Amino acid sequence: AAAPDADVLRARALASLTTARARTTLLTTCVEEPDLTAQHSPLMSPLVWDLAHIGNQEELWLLRAVAGREAMRPEIDGLYDAFEHSRAERPSLPLLPPAEARRYAAEVRDRVTDVLESADFHGTRLTESGFAFGMIAQHEQQHDETMLITHQLRTGPPVLTAPDPEPVPLFTGPAEVLVPGGPFTMGTSGEPWALDNERPAHRREVAPFHIDTTPVTNAAYQAFIEDGGYDEERWWTSQGWAHIRGHGIHAPLFWHRDGRQWLRRRFGVTEVVPPDEPVLHVCWYEADAYARWAGRRLPTETEWEKAARFDPATGGSMRYPWGDADPAPEHANLGQRHLRPAPAGSYPAGASPLGVRQLIGDVWEWTSSDFLPYPGFRAFPYKEYSEVFFGPDHKVLRGGSFAVDPVACRGTFRNWDYPVRRQIFSGFRTARPAAA
Ligand code: AVJ
Ligand code: FE
Numbered sequence: 001a002a003a004p005d006a007d008v009l010r011a012r013a014l015a016s017l018t019t020a021r022a023r024t025t026l027l028t029t030c031v032e033e034p035d036l037t038a039q040h041s042p043l044m045s046p047l048v049w050d051l052a053h054i055g056n057q058e059e060l061w062l063l064r065a066v067a068g069r070e071a072m073r074p075e076i077d078g079l080y081d082a083f084e085h086s087r088a089e090r091p092s093l094p095l096l097p098p099a100e101a102r103r104y105a106a107e108v109r110d111r112v113t114d115v116l117e118s119a120d121f122h123g124t125r126l127t128e129s130g131f132a133f134g135m136i137a138q139h140e141q142q143h144d145e146t147m148l149i150t151h152q153l154r155t156g157p158p159v160l161t162a163p164d165p166e167p168v169p170l171f172t173g174p175a176e177v178l179v180p181g182g183p184f185t186m187g188t189s190g191e192p193w194a195l196d197n198e199r200p201a202h203r204r205e206v207a208p209f210h211i212d213t214t215p216v217t218n219a220a221y222q223a224f225i226e227d228g229g230y231d232e233e234r235w236w237t238s239q240g241w242a243h244i245r246g247h248g249i250h251a252p253l254f255w256h257r258d259g260r261q262w263l264r265r266r267f268g269v270t271e272v273v274p275p276d277e278p279v280l281h282v283c284w285y286e287a288d289a290y291a292r293w294a295g296r297r298l299p300t301e302t303e304w305e306k307a308a309r310f311d312p313a314t315g316g317s318m319r320y321p322w323g324d325a326d327p328a329p330e331h332a333n334l335g336q337r338h339l340r341p342a343p344a345g346s347y348p349a350g351a352s353p354l355g356v357r358q359l360i361g362d363v364w365e366w367t368s369s370d371f372l373p374y375p376g377f378r379a380f381p382y383k384e385y386s387e388v389f390f391g392p393d394h395k396v397l398r399g400g401s402f403a404v405d406p407v408a409c410r411g412t413f414r415n416w417d418y419p420v421r422r423q424i425f426s427g428f429r430t431a432r433p434a435a436a
Contacts, residue, residue, distance in 0.1 A: 003129070009121045013133035014113070016407045020140035021109060023336060024054060024403070027147045028102070030159040031260075035221050036098045039091040040154040045425055047150055048098050049090045050081070050143045055105030056080040058112060058136050066132050067115045073104070080185040083384060126381055126428070134193030135381075141405040148336065148403045149423055151267060152254070158268030162339045170276060171345025174213055177307070177348065177356050178434055181208035184306045185317040187374050188412045198412040200376045201317075204302050211299055211307045212429035214344035214357050215365065216290065222262060222273070224290050225251060230335035235293045240285030243420055253281040253422045267339055276343040278363045278427045283420035284395045287366040287428035296430035301369035301396045302416075303431055308352060308359040309411040310398070321352035321359050327406040332361030335405045341427070355418035361404070364397040364415055365426030371396050389416055401425035 004012070028051050029035060036048040045053075053191045056077065063069040071077070078084050079093050096104060119127060126132045151160060182205070189201040230250045233241050243249070251377070255264045255273060262273040283292075291297050297306070309317040318324055323330050331350035333342045341362035351357045359365075371386075371394040379387040394416040400409035403425050417424060 002327075002404075006119075006121050008118055009130040010119065013119075013130045013137070014116060016134060016137035017109070017112070017140070019405065019407070020137050020144065021105075023144045023203065024051065024140060024147075025150065027144060027160075028098070031154075033098050035154065035156075037091070037095070039088075040150050041423065042234065043086040044146070044150040044153060045087045045090045047097070047147055048101050049093075049095055050147050050150075051098075052076070052096050052101040052104060053080040053082070053144050055101070055108045057139050058105070059108045061126075061132050061136055061381075062112045062115060063108065066119070066127055069111070072107070076104075129192035131193060132381070135195065138195070138408040140192070141408045143399070144336070144405070145403040145408075145425070148339075149425070153423055154268075156268060157242070160267050160339060162337065162399040164340065165338045165342035167344060168316050168343050168346050171214060171343070171357075173345065174355070175353050176210040176432075177213055177352075178210050179206075179208065179303070179354060179356075180312065181206055181309065181434075183315075184302070184310055186302055186305050186412075188410075191319065191410060191412060193407070194410065194412055196378065196380040197371075197373065197414050198410070200374065202375055204257040206302055206306050208434035209299070209303050209431050210434055211303065211356060211431045213355065215341070215363055215427045215429045216287075217275065217344045218262075218273045218277055218279050219275035220294075221252070221279040221282070224293050225262075227293070227295050229289060232293075235289040237285065237288060239419075240289060243283075243285055248282075249286075252279060252286070255281075259347055274343070276345075278341040278344060278358070280341060280363055280425060280427050281422045282366075282426060282428065283422040284366045284417075286422070287426075288368070291428070291430040292296045294430055296432045298366060298428060299431040301367040301398065304359075304365065304367050304398045305411065307354070307356050311353055313353065316408060318411065320350075321356065322350050327360065327409065332358070332409075333402045333426075334361040334400060334409055337401050338402055340402060359399050360409060360411070361400055362402055363399075364401045364425055365399045366426060367396045367398055369396045370394065371414070386414075386416075395419050397424075397426060 039044050183203050184206050185201050186204050187201045255262050263270050264273050308321050311318050370392045397415040
């Protein structure tokens with residue numbers, strides 16, 4: 001396909017930034033001021049920090065780096081540098097109050113709209129195909145997911161609502177899919193808005209394996225709980241066992257037992273845990289223990305991506321499980337259209353050619369892999385996006401959740417977190433090796 005011309009890139013950049021801002025605005029106006037400046041969990045920033053940080057990153061990259069403008073408020077840079085202060089200490093900083101934070105982010109956006117009018121999309125690597133604009137739209141959407149996590153941690157009456165996903169008949173197709181062995185192209189060199197850690201495309205050999213057709217459901221996870229999964233050391237890594245014992249963990253985050261049934265709190269509403277929905281809010285240790293209990297294991301990151309992108313008809317890799325088309329509502333549960341995962345077996349139109357479902361959207365899926373650079377990786381445009389996080393401390397999650405916007409979700413997109421984290425919208429599916 002011919003490269004899109006400047007007007008198409010400009011429209012795409014503006015639409016992505018505008019969509020992100022609409023979500024940011026909703027997430028920061030649906031509660032009163034005290035809820036914007038409060039810390040709802042030591043794991044999270046106050047919402048008003050995310051808001052001004054979104055504006056500050058946009059100013060740094062689009063006004064200063066791309067357009068060469070002077071800093072608007074150099075004195076606030078340190079406050080909104082994620083590496084200068086931990087999330088726990090942010091509420092005690094002299095942050096911009098909500099009205100000022102809003103005005104600052106809006107002023108930055110006004111100026112960015114001007115910059116976009118005359119932007120050159122082929123001048124530098126930073127602006128090539130609108131990369132910097134795409135990076136900043138993704139950054140804002142990533143913080144919109146972070147802010148939704150803060151909303152989930154917040155206690156009090158509900159302030160966010162969304163329609164539930166379409167109900168579907170109980171999924172009765174095959175429980176797992178065989179992915180053939182052989183070479184596979186992982187990562188990308190051509191996707192214009194792919195971030196540095198997704199690059200470059202490279203070949204990997206993969207042994208044949210079976211992977212779950214859908215994410216693991218609450219019903220399946222409850223069977224692990226009822227079978228005493230949290231009381232049997234043999235299913236857990238030594239670190240996982242120490243962690244769940246030390247913290248008294250015996251179910252996913254936000255779950256509690258009421259007599260014989262499990263309830264969970266979800267954006268201020270308590271409900272019976274829906275059996276056919278993918279399990280949510282489990283840490284890597286829980287996902288790993290469940291997989292062993294089931295006689296299986298977590299997929300590696302390479303296996304996950306092969307399941308999501310391999311096209312057996314051509315031997316090549318596609319952008320998404322369903323092909324190269326951008327995500328549409330019939331493909332996947334993305335973009336906070338719904339505030340929960342869709343039942344297992346939803347979105348047949350989003351299945352991979354081999355028949356694996358819901359790889360994109362619904363829940364982030366833990367993989368067995370550490371977050372490491374691909375061969376030929378180069379940090380771009382800044383080391384603090386991914387390079388400083390490479391190593392054995394972080395596990396990779398793939399596929400995106402219901403809270404991720406399509407602009408920040410691809411077959412190649414990589415997320416990462418500590419193995420103890422479970423306030424994130426995390427679930428998993430399992431795999432097993434196939435006979436060669
Ligand atoms: C890629 C989701 C791990 O939220 O820490 C936001 C994204 N980087 N601002 C994070 C990010 C800088 C990042 N994750
Ligand atoms: Fe950030």
